[in-house]
Each structure stands twice: as structure tokens, then as C-alpha cells.
Amino acid sequence: MSSGEVSALGIDAGSTTFKLVAVDGHGNILWHMLEPSQPRLEEQARRVLQEASAKAGRELEQGIMVATGYGRNLVPAGRRVTEITCHARGVFTATGHGGTLVDIGGQDSKVIVIGSDGRVTNFVMNDKCAAGTGRFLEVTAARLEIGLDQLGRVALDSKGETSISSTCTVFAESEIVSQIARGHPIENIVRGLVRSLIRRVAALARSAGITQPLMLSGGVARNPAVKDFLAEELGRPVELPDHPQLMGAYGAALLARNRK
Amino acid sequence: MNLLGSLNYHLKVNLLGKAYLRFDRMRLSWRMRRAGFWKEEQLAPPLFTSPRLKELISSHYLKGRYANGRGPVAWVTSGGPVEFLTALGYYVLYPENHGAVCGIRRSAEGLCIKAESHGFSRDICSYARTDFGAMLGGKTPVGRLPRPDLLLCCSNICQTVLLWYRVLAHHFKVPLILVETPFLYREALPHQVDYVKRQLDAGVELAEKVAGRSLAPSSLDRVVRRSKEASMLWAEIMSCGKQRPSPITAFDEFIHMAPIVEMRGEQFTVDYYRALLAELKGRIERGVGALASEKKRILWDNLPIWYRMKRLSRLLAGRGVAMVASTYTNAWGELAEMMDSSRPLESAARVYLHPILNRGTGHKLETIKNMAKEYQADGIILHSDRSCKPYSVGQMDQREKLAGEMGLPALLLEADHNDPRVYSDEQAENRLEAFMEVLGV
Numbered sequence: 223m224s225s226g227e228v229s230a231l232g233i234d235a236g237s238t239t240f241k242l243v244a245v246d247g248h249g250n251i252l253w254h255m256l257e258p259s260q261p262r263l264e265e266q267a268r269r270v271l272q273e274a275s276a277k278a279g280r281e282l283e284q285g286i287m288v289a290t291g292y293g294r295n296l297v298p299a300g301r302r303v304t305e306i307t308c309h310a311r312g313v314f315t316a317t318g319h320g321g322t323l324v325d326i327g328g329q330d331s332k333v334i335v336i337g338s339d340g341r342v343t344n345f346v347m348n349d350k351c352a353a354g355t356g357r358f359l360e361v362t363a364a365r366l367e368i369g370l371d372q373l374g375r376v377a378l379d380s381k382g383e384t385s386i387s388s389t390c391t392v393f394a395e396s397e398i399v400s401q402i403a404r405g406h407p408i409e410n411i412v413r414g415l416v417r418s419l420i421r422r423v424a425a426l427a428r429s430a431g432i433t434q435p436l437m438l439s440g441g442v443a444r445n446p447a448v449k450d451f452l453a454e455e456l457g458r459p460v461e462l463p464d465h466p467q468l469m470g471a472y473g474a475a476l477l478a479r480n481r482k
Numbered sequence: 483m484n485l486l487g488s489l490n491y492h493l494k495v496n497l498l499g500k501a502y503l504r505f506d507r508m509r510l511s512w513r514m515r516r517a518g519f520w521k522e523e524q525l526a527p528p529l530f531t532s533p534r535l536k537e538l539i540s541s542h543y544l545k546g547r548y549a550n551g552r553g554p555v556a557w558v559t560s561g562g563p564v565e566f567l568t569a570l571g572y573y574v575l576y577p578e579n580h581g582a583v584c585g586i587r588r589s590a591e592g593l594c595i596k597a598e599s600h601g602f603s604r605d606i607c608s609y610a611r612t613d614f615g616a617m618l619g620g621k622t623p624v625g626r627l628p629r630p631d632l633l634l635c636c637s638n639i640c641q642t643v644l645l646w647y648r649v650l651a652h653h654f655k656v657p658l659i660l661v662e663t664p665f666l667y668r669e670a671l672p673h674q675v676d677y678v679k680r681q682l683d684a685g686v687e688l689a690e691k692v693a694g695r696s697l698a699p700s701s702l703d704r705v706v707r708r709s710k711e712a713s714m715l716w717a718e719i720m721s722c723g724k725q726r727p728s729p730i731t732a733f734d735e736f737i738h739m740a741p742i743v744e745m746r747g748e749q750f751t752v753d754y755y756r757a758l759l760a761e762l763k764g765r766i767e768r769g770v771g772a773l774a775s776e777k778k779r780i781l782w783d784n785l786p787i788w789y790r791m792k793r794l795s796r797l798l799a800g801r802g803v804a805m806v807a808s809t810y811t812n813a814w815g816e817l818a819e820m821m822d823s824s825r826p827l828e829s830a831a832r833v834y835l836h837p838i839l840n841r842g843t844g845h846k847l848e849t850i851k852n853m854a855k856e857y858q859a860d861g862i863i864l865h866s867d868r869s870c871k872p873y874s875v876g877q878m879d880q881r882e883k884l885a886g887e888m889g890l891p892a893l894l895l896e897a898d899h900n901d902p903r904v905y906s907d908e909q910a911e912n913r914l915e916a917f918m919e920v921l922g923v
Contacts, residue, residue: 292908306916330909342920344885347913349896429878431886 226252228278230286232312232474233270234305235263235293238328238356239441242270243471244278249315249479253277254468259328263293271298288478290470292329303477305470306334306345312473313439314340316463321435324427324452324460325469326442328356331423333430346430353389354422356442361391362415365398366408374445377416380409386418394418413447420451427456437461439469487551499544507537524774524799529734531758538754539583539740543624549573550628554693557630557650560743561639561837563661563830565709566686567632568747569701570693575627576744577650580616581609585788585900587623594901596620608869608900610646617653630656632692634685638663638840640872657692659685663835667842670835678831686827703823705747706830710821715755716742717815722762723806724857727771728779729762732808733795734772736786742814777802778921781853783809783846783880784865784873785899790907797914801923807857809849810873813838816849843876847883854890861891861921863914868898893917 226246234241242255260266275282289299290308309325320336331354335344348354363373384406388394401411436458443466453460510533520527549555556567560578584590593615602614616622635647651658661681664674690696722729741751782805817836822829864877881892898904
């Protein structure tokens with residue numbers, strides 16, 4: 223990341239994590255902040271922005287900020303944009319091209335078709351349930367006492383795969399219990415869980431219509447198994463930007479920069 | 483009919499009720515004309531005919547409240563061939579319209595819960611559950627519904643009604659006229675029309691028996707003529723949405739459609755739509771739109787989300803997005819031409835075979851494509867309605883084709899027309915905002 227004067231800030235108040243990205247006048251990421259989302263989001267936003275001002279060495283005014291994410295209305299930013307537009311802008315700039323972006327966040331997943339000019343041409347989101355979202359892995363990993371960070375490695379290293387038929391978070395949890403009782407190795411179950419999540423997301427991607435290339439963003443993209451399984455499921459390579467989890471905040475910062 | 487019932491009806495409906503509702507309409511009209519009445523910045527003031535609509539709907543339910551004892555009462559499905567019942571002097575109640583009133587007035591949830599506590603599954607249509615809740619004695623904002631003497635169920639809108647009306651028939655222990663309309667993949671074939679016509683003949687016979695009178699051809703002729711005239715006026719009203727700016731939105735239509743659904747065949751319905759059309763033409767002449775500023779125009783597919791109408795209309799209007807038409811309201815105008823009072827039952831058989839929900843999903847896609855062109859739409863919202871499966875089936879493919887082949891931005895919005903428990907404001911509005919960003923506003 224380069225050093226320089228903060229030109230714009232993007233804040234992504236997501237359902238699971240709170241992200242902030244500062245960019246310079248050229249749209250390069252200067253630095254970022256990332257922490258779990260807190261229930262008192264307004265307080266958190268104020269505190270993080272104070273820290274950001276300290277880091278920038280000057281008072282950062284609202285005019286250079288764009289907020290996105292579920293908590294965007296509680297962030298004192300000059301403008302609010304949905305995460306669909308922000309993720310698209312972030313990934314388009316980071317990769318330099320359009321295509322189909324699969325974003326798997328903490329509590330929703332979305333497939334965004336980005337045109338060659340960087341504009342969103344189509345998008346679909348998961349339905350009103352946790353199936354196909356980060357929350358699915360969070361809950362099921364906790365049940366297996368595996369940290370989210372290890373989940374991907376465990377899935378990739380497993381020798382076999384236990385089929386998890388349920389995409390429902392609650393039902394998958396009880397399915398896990400019965401698979402453990404049947405003596406299935408935990409790593410096989412983990413692999414089955416990631417597969418179950420990916421099948422759900424792949425169905426969403428197919429419904430949006432896949433335009434090449436395929437890209438992935440969101441916190442769940444940090445799990446290496448997700449990228450591999452998605453490529454397998456959709457039969458095409460998946461491109462990952464450098465900071466998949468920051469793409470929403472980055473896109474927001476770029477929108478803020480353009481607006482000035 | 484009994485003397486006491488008739489006297490009571492005359493006093494409460496024709497004298498006191500009528501006077502009160504007229505006074506209320508005048509009071510509302512007067513208020514609307516006062517400066518400072520309208521505080522919304524993005525939406526134009528309501529149509530001046532609105533108080534008249536309120537009077538019509540209130541009067542309809544007031545008549546219903548005292549209908550038992552005065553004359554026969556029938557409960558019918560929204561796609562029911564109602565003209566012969568009206569001509570026989572039935573008071574006609576539409577449980578689906580009543581469901582919508584309960585949805586708008588936020589009583590539907592309580593009625594659904596009441597139905598569920600009696601064993602009806604949450605997977606059943608929320609209109610049906612609202613109706614069952616009312617049937618089981620739940621509170622309705624219209625006061626009291628009349629007990630039916632006869633039920634008329636037509637399968638042209640969904641399969642749920644077949645079971646729904648059986649429940650009603652069992653509960654009220656009254657006869658049920660069932661009109662089964664074969665599903666159409668293309669235009670209706672002569673034998674299909676004949677099949678429905680024969681069912682209507684049998685239906686008329688049963689309705690005559692229950693009412694204790696014969697169907698006079700002159701009455702049926704009069705009712706069908708009025709039905710046709712009102713449907714044609716309704717179609718013309720919706721066509722006003724083709725103007726830029728549009729003087730009416732689909733949100734307005736969802737409210738103003740009540741008479742064409744539940745008061746078809748009445749002279750006052752024809753008069754009402756004449757007045758509404760005149761007002762819209764006036765708006766067009768003066769260049770007045772339904773929104774303060776119309777930037778983009780969209781279509782709506784499926785039933786409205788009754789309990790969120792105001793909030794959603796504000797959300798869209800806030801960004802200058804005018805919802806200029808809907809396939810749902812269109813359904814009550816598009817078949818007007820087929821009505822023919824010289825062959826009332828045969829033309830009814832044809833008309834009631836052709837609603838959009840009784841035809842293939844390809845037909846619906848064509849309808850949407852045509853509407854998108856005619857109304858110069860910039861996008862479409864497809865409401866995937868958990869409660870209305872026949873309307874929602876095929877929407878995934880329709881969305882894909884509209885977005886892909888036509889390049890028309892299309893949003894699939896998951897909700898339920900009457901049960902707010904399966905609706906999430908946060909998720910729905912987030913999708914709508916993203917959709918508006920795609921539209922560029």
C-alpha cells in the first residue's frame with residue numbers, strides 16, 4: 223500500500239465486519255481498518271472515524287466519505303450507496319475488467335454482473351435465509367469447534383467428503399450432529415459443508431447469467447476452499463482481487479473520490 | 483328477504499349510512515383543497531376522486547354488513563364470473579379484496595395467526611388465511627362480513643381457491659358453484675369455451691334456486707354492458723400511465739382498482755371511472771405527474787405488498803422512480819373487448835378463461851415485453867410473492883429473459899402480499915436501492 227494524502231474514505235458497515243478504506247488522489251489504497259461489527263454501530267462508526275482522522279493526521283470531513291453495507295445509514299458520511307454498486311466498483315477497479323462477481327458476505331450473498339464500463343448490469347441476492355452466506359459456515363464451524371480461519375485448509379486437506387444435503391443453517395447443524403454420530407471424520411463433514419454453501423451460491427450465479435470472467439469477493443473469499451470449489455462447481459476459473467474483504471469499502475472510497 | 487331485515491337495511495344503509503358517507507366524502511374533499519393539506523414533497527397530492535373512492539368502498543362494506551336478511555349474499559373469487567349473480571340481485575363479497583383491505587389496515591397478520599391457531603398451515607396463501615381468520619370470528623376493519631348463501635369459485639386464478647372455497651362451504655354449510663377453467667397454452671378452443679359455458683349454465687340454475695328468482699335476460703344484459711364499460715374505462719385509465727410524466731402510478735391503481743374487481747356491473751362503478759379518467763386527462767393536459775419529478779419509469783409484476791404500499795411508494799418517489807403500470811391491475815382491463823352482452827354467458831366463458839394466471843408463463847412474458855415497450859419502462863420489479871405461486875412461477879426465467887434479451891433491468895423482490903411476518907424491510911429496501919442505482923438514479 224502506498225503512502226500519501228487521504229483523498230477519500232469508504233466505509234463498509236457490514237453485518238459481520240466493519241471496514242474502512244482510505245485512498246489517495248489516484249484511487250490507490252493507502253491503508254484500511256477492519257474489525258467485527260458491534261451492536262452499537264453509531265458509536266463504533268464515530269470511534270473508527272476518529273481513529274481514521276488521527277491516522278490521516280487531519281480532520282476528515284463527511285464530504286469525502288461514502289458509506290455502504292447494512293449499517294450505512296448510521297454512518298455520518300456524505301453519501302450512502304448500496305454494497306452492490308460499491309463491490310462492483312471496487313472489484314472493477316482492482317481487477318481492471320468487468321465480469322460476474324460473486325460476493326459472499328456475512329449475512330448475504332450476491333452475484334453482480336459488471337459491464338465492460340464498470341457499471342452494474344444485473345444482480346441477484348440470496349433469499350431471506352442464511353443459506354449460502356458466511357453465517358452458514360460460521361454456525362456450522364462453531365458446532366465442529368473449528369476456527370473460521372482453519373475451515374478452508376481443513377476442507378482442502380480432507381481425504382473424503384460427507385454429503386450435507388441441507389442448505390438451511392439450522393437443519394445443517396442437526397445434520398452435522400447425526401453425521402458425527404455415524405462416525406464421519408470431521409474434516410470430511412467440513413468439506414461437505416463448504417460444498418453445500420457453494421452449490422447454493424452457484425445456483426444463484428447461474429440464475430444471474432454468468433459473464434466471463436468469474437470473480438469472488440467478500441469475507442468468505444478468504445477461505446481458500448471456497449474459491450476452488452466455486453471454480454469446480456461452475457467449471458471455470460475464479461479470480462480473486464488482492465483484498466476481497468475490502469472491496470465494498472474500496473468501491474465506496476472510489477465513489478467518494480469521483481464525486482469530489 | 484324479510485321485512486325487518488329490509489327496514490333495518492334501509493335505515494342503516496340508505497338513510498344514515500349514505501348521509502354519513504356523503505358527509506365524510508365532502509369533508510375529505512374540502513380538506514384536500516385546503517392549503518398545506520399535502521406535506522409529501524416527492525408525491526403529487528392524491529387524486530380529487532379519492533374521497534369518492536373511499537365512499538364507494540365504505541358503502542360496499544356497509545351494504546355487506548346489513549345484507550343478510552335483505553337479499554341473497556354470495557362470496558366469490560376475484561376471477562369469478564360474477565355478472566349473473568349481480569343480475570340476480572346478490573350482494574357479492576370478494577374475500578380477496580377484503581383480504582387486501584385487512585392488509586392495508588394491518589389486520590391481516592392477526593387474522594392469519596387466528597387461522598393458523600386453528601390448524602391452517604402458514605404455507606397457505608395469506609389471503610386465504612386472512613379470510614379463514616375472519617370466518618373464524620377474527621376482527622376485521624370493515625366491521626362485519628355478511629354470511630354467504632352461496633359460494634362461487636373459479637379456478638382461473640389459482641388452485642388454492644378450490645380448497646379454500648371447500649373450507650368455506652363446509653364451514654357455512656352453503657352450496658358452492660365451482661367453475662373449472664382449463665389452463666390455456668394458447669387461445670381458448672371452442673370445446674373449452676363450451677365446457678365453461680355449460681358450467682355457467684348449471685351455476686345460473688343453482689344461483690336462481692338459492693335466490694328464489696329467475697335470471698331476467700334484460701338484467702344480465704344491463705350488468706354485462708356496465709361490466710364491459712367499466713373494464714374499458716379502467717383500461718383507458720391505465721393507459722394514461724403511458725404519458726410522460728405519468729399522471730398515475732401503479733400504487734394509485736392498486737387502490738383505485740377496488741371497484742373494477744368487487745363492484746363490476748354497477749352503474750356507480752362506471753360513473754366513478756368516468757370521473758377518474760376525466761381527472762387524469764386533466765392532469766395530462768396540465769403536465770401534472772403523479773411524482774414531483776419523474777426520472778425513471780418501471781413496471782410491477784404480481785400482487786402489491788399491501789402492508790408496505792406507502793413506504794415503498796415513498797422510497798421509489800424519493801429517487802424519481804415512477805411505477806407506471808403493473809401486470810396485476812392490467813388483468814382487469816385487458817379482456818374488456820371480449821365481453822359481449824348479446825351472448826352473455828358464452829362471452830363470459832371466453833373472458834374468464836383468459837386471465838393472465840390461466841395462461842402459460844410465455845404469455846405473461848409477452849405481456850410484460852409489450853407493456854415495457856408501450857409504457858417506455860426503464861426496468862421492472864418482479865414481486866416473488868410467497869403466497870401467490872401461480873403468479874410467481876416462471877419469474878426467474880422471465881427475469882433472465884427480460885434482463886438478457888431486452889436489456890431491461892429486472893429485480894426479483896421476495897415478499898408476501900398479505901403476511902408481513904415473511905417480509906424484511908431491511909433486505910427488500912436494500913435490493914430496491916441497489917436496483918435504483920442500476921437504473922442510474
